[in-house]
Amino acid sequence: MSYSNLYERPGPRGILRNRVLAAAVAVVLLALAYLVYVRFDEKEQWAAAKWTPLLRADVWSTFILPGLAGTLGAAVTGVVLAGLFGLAFGTARMSEHRWIRVPAATVVEFFRSVPLLLLIFFAFFGSYAVLGVNISAFTAVVFGLTLYNGSVIAEIVRAGVLSLPRGQSEAAYAMGMRKGQVMRLVLLPQAIKAMLPALVSQFIVLLKDSALGLIVGYDELVDRGLNGIAANFSNVIPAAILIAGIFILINLSLDRLAHRLGRR
Amino acid sequence: MEALLFERDTILAAFWMTVRLTAVSALGSLVLGTLLAAMRVAPLTTLRGAANVYVTVARNTPLTLVLLFTGLGIGANLGLTLSDDLATNNFWLACIGLTAYTAAFVCEALRSGLNTVPVGQAEAARSLGLGFVKTLALITLPQAFRAVVAPLGSIMIALTKNTTIALVVGVSEASVRMREMIETYGDQVIEIFLGFAAGFVLLCLPMGLLFGWLSRRMAVSR
Amino acid sequence: MFGRSLYAVFAVLALTTTAACGGGQGSYASIVDKAKNDKKLVIGVKADQPGLGLRTPDGTFTGFDVEVATYVAKQLGVEPSGITFKETVTANREAFIEQGQVDMVVATYSITDARKQKVSFAGPYFVAGQALLVRADEAALTGPQALNGKKLCSVAGSTPAQKVKTEYAKEVQLQEERTYSACVDRVLGGQLDALTTDNVILAGYAAQHAGKLKVVGEPFSTEKYGIGLKKDDTAGRNAVNDALAKMFSDGSWQKALEASVGASGFPVPAAPQLERY
Numbered sequence: 001m002s003y004s005n006l007y008e009r010p011g012p013r014g015i016l017r018n019r020v021l022a023a024a025v026a027v028v029l030l031a032l033a034y035l036v037y038v039r040f041d042e043k044e045q046w047a048a049a050k051w052t053p054l055l056r057a058d059v060w061s062t063f064i065l066p067g068l069a070g071t072l073g074a075a076v077t078g079v080v081l082a083g084l085f086g087l088a089f090g091t092a093r094m095s096e097h098r099w100i101r102v103p104a105a106t107v108v109e110f111f112r113s114v115p116l117l118l119l120i121f122f123a124f125f126g127s128y129a130v131l132g133v134n135i136s137a138f139t140a141v142v143f144g145l146t147l148y149n150g151s152v153i154a155e156i157v158r159a160g161v162l163s164l165p166r167g168q169s170e171a172a173y174a175m176g177m178r179k180g181q182v183m184r185l186v187l188l189p190q191a192i193k194a195m196l197p198a199l200v201s202q203f204i205v206l207l208k209d210s211a212l213g214l215i216v217g218y219d220e221l222v223d224r225g226l227n228g229i230a231a232n233f234s235n236v237i238p239a240a241i242l243i244a245g246i247f248i249l250i251n252l253s254l255d256r257l258a259h260r261l262g263r264r
Numbered sequence: 265m266e267a268l269l270f271e272r273d274t275i276l277a278a279f280w281m282t283v284r285l286t287a288v289s290a291l292g293s294l295v296l297g298t299l300l301a302a303m304r305v306a307p308l309t310t311l312r313g314a315a316n317v318y319v320t321v322a323r324n325t326p327l328t329l330v331l332l333f334t335g336l337g338i339g340a341n342l343g344l345t346l347s348d349d350l351a352t353n354n355f356w357l358a359c360i361g362l363t364a365y366t367a368a369f370v371c372e373a374l375r376s377g378l379n380t381v382p383v384g385q386a387e388a389a390r391s392l393g394l395g396f397v398k399t400l401a402l403i404t405l406p407q408a409f410r411a412v413v414a415p416l417g418s419i420m421i422a423l424t425k426n427t428t429i430a431l432v433v434g435v436s437e438a439s440v441r442m443r444e445m446i447e448t449y450g451d452q453v454i455e456i457f458l459g460f461a462a463g464f465v466l467l468c469l470p471m472g473l474l475f476g477w478l479s480r481r482m483a484v485s486r
Numbered sequence: 487m488f489g490r491s492l493y494a495v496f497a498v499l500a501l502t503t504t505a506a507c508g509g510g511q512g513s514y515a516s517i518v519d520k521a522k523n524d525k526k527l528v529i530g531v532k533a534d535q536p537g538l539g540l541r542t543p544d545g546t547f548t549g550f551d552v553e554v555a556t557y558v559a560k561q562l563g564v565e566p567s568g569i570t571f572k573e574t575v576t577a578n579r580e581a582f583i584e585q586g587q588v589d590m591v592v593a594t595y596s597i598t599d600a601r602k603q604k605v606s607f608a609g610p611y612f613v614a615g616q617a618l619l620v621r622a623d624e625a626a627l628t629g630p631q632a633l634n635g636k637k638l639c640s641v642a643g644s645t646p647a648q649k650v651k652t653e654y655a656k657e658v659q660l661q662e663e664r665t666y667s668a669c670v671d672r673v674l675g676g677q678l679d680a681l682t683t684d685n686v687i688l689a690g691y692a693a694q695h696a697g698k699l700k701v702v703g704e705p706f707s708t709e710k711y712g713i714g715l716k717k718d719d720t721a722g723r724n725a726v727n728d729a730l731a732k733m734f735s736d737g738s739w740q741k742a743l744e745a746s747v748g749a750s751g752f753p754v755p756a757a758p759q760l761e762r763y
Binding site: 006007008010018021022023025026029036039040043045109110112113114115116117118121122125126129130152155159201204205208209211212214222226236237240243244247248251252 | 307309310390400422425426429446461465472
Binding site: 043053056058059061062063124125128133134136137214215216217219227228230231232234236237 | 533534535536540541542543544545573574575577578581584585587664665667668670671674675694695
């Protein structure tokens with residue numbers, strides 16, 4: 001997307017002025033970066049002893065890769081369940097029957113309002129009081145991810161369906177389709193396509209949120225990776241930079257994927 | 265129930281902290297997010313690039329890590345001290361972290377809002393002789409804001425809930441208290457959870473209603 | 487195929503996840519039987535505490551807790567190759583034992599009456615006390631009384647820091663961190679002045695940062711570390727206590743402690759008195 005319609009195409013003087021300003025901005029930014037570099041250097045954050053462990057194969061195989069597997073495991077399970085939860089409750093909330101619509105809306109609004117951390121705490125510590133069994137950290141994390149993100153997805157789905165032109169459902173009814181058919185053959189496919197960017201950014205939120213699993217001792221990237229490495233080499237900042245880099249890389253590829261899917 | 269009644273003051277104090285964190289960070293992230301959105305559409309390549317990198321990094325990093333960077337990076341290594349009082353210092357560090365994270369989402373929402381503003385609006389502004397800053401500030405951004413009230417609402421609700429992660433920089437808000445209470449009153453887990461959940465519902469539901477109402481009121485009909 | 491079948495898929499998935507999380511193992515009544523028949527044990531230890539329980543890059547665990555666990559397992563008839571160490575954190579130790587995810591827990595696990603409601607304890611195999619970790623060049627900070635106006639770090643959800651504030655130094659400022667590593671980083675960075683928790687844990691960090699950090703203050707509390715077992719496993723508790731008694735008497739206990747945290751100058755105390763019940 002280009003936003004060049006927001007300003008006149010600059011003339012020769014304008015181009016020159018823009019270049020000078022751009023250079024000035026660059027200088028300011030570089031100065032800031034240098035300041036951070038120097039301050040970190042004073043605290044020995046760039047010391048080789050803190051960074052070289054991150055390149056070792058055994059550090060990756062013991063801390064980072066198992067952590068990554070944990071993060072992805074929880075995230076993928078969470079995405080599937082949250083997606084299904086979202087579809088189910090999103091459509092239920094648009095039901096014509098009050099007795100379906102109202103409970104669905106209550107559930108969605110409740111879980112949209114409760115912080116994920118609280119849900120995970122409750123699932124992990126409260127499962128014994130409620131179910132009589134202790135659930136694993138993985139289940140607690142997935143429970144939280146599903147309910148929280150599922151409720152958000154339910155709203156995305158609902159907004160997507162409501163945003164479709166009314167003619168779509170009218171035409172479908174006119175062809176003699178039943179309510180369920182209209183929803184799943186006409187409305188949902190279009191809504192999901194339109195909502196794909198929002199859905200993917202919610203999935204990215206979910207992936208990042210799985211990092212909260214560390215609070216109940218789930219072996220994921222922040223707990224296993226960051227804390228594990230830092231406990232051995234006391235290099236919290238370098239390890240955190242690496243782990244953040246891994247998250248950014250995964251999320252960016254998800255984003256790319258969504259764009260490619262969206263164009264089809 | 266006794267646990268909730270007994271610890272009423274602690275719980276209220278914890279939620280008051282949640283409210284303060286949310287209010288300060290909401291304000292901060294709206295300002296910073298708007299600034300970032302303006303930077304991302306600016307004619308200067310370096311401004312655009314910087315905003316781009318910032319948003320990409322902040323949006324794709326778990327909040328846990330963002331707060332860890334503010335606490336350890338800014339606090340311990342850059343030596344930024346905002347107050348001699350540790351609790352106040354942590355509060356402001358948490359606000360910085362939450363603002364830095366949320367602003368990226370505000371920026372993205374506003375940018376998609378800018379996409380909904382018809383090209384003719386900016387062209388008309390330019391033909392009146394308005395420059396980039398005025399076109400953006402007076403014509404396109406206000407309309408973009410009106411188009412994205414609902415997404416902004418979701419972002420602010422998410423922010424309210426995200427304040428629970430401030431425990432990473434040592435701020436005692438609701439989640440810390442809930443955890444402590446579960447440890448102390450192990451037999452009242454459900455009541456404690458429902459009590460804290462109710463607190464967040466009481467905070468978030470009115471916000472949702474308010475933003476829903478605002479978005480209907482302010483919607484631009486085209 | 488999108489509508490009703492979707493709800494069905496959702497229901498099935500929901501059911502399988504609930505089913506999957508219910509089951510544990512634990513077909514044996516006592517850890518003694520399991521050790522004797524399977525020659526295998528799963529032991530819960532800390533993974534992020536240098537000197538006590540630390541997962542190292544080669545995937546193995548080291549530290550005093552690990553040494554104790556290995557010794558006890560050997561006495562029960564399980565060779566080191568038959569032990570699987572599993573990370574436990576403060577929040578999930580009781581749950582892991584109750585579910586049978588681990589056979590025993592050796593993870594700086596203080597014996598308390600509240601915990602005895604859920605699990606049983608062999609030991610104690612170590613009596614720790616709360617102390618302070620400060621920068622090595624810090625001369626003025628000698629004990630909890632000197633903390634007025636200073637900044638003290640502790641790990642979230644633990645009570646020791648509160649104890650310092652109420653009993654020793656009313657003017658101390660408390661910082662809660664998620665991990666000890668984060669506290670250590672802040673003390674090293676000069677942002678905070680001290681870290682408080684059990685002396686032996688602190689000694690592990692002092693050993694890791696030899697010359698930069700030191701443990702100060704006479705221990706001002708008593709924490710008895712026990713080995714957590716299933717609540718009704720009396721036979722197991724007796725067997726583990728016997729193993730510990732042997733470890734104390736044949737010198738292995740002193741050697742393990744010296745090897746794990748000795749580098750910090752931590753004086754090896756006399757072995758504790760077992761509390762059989």
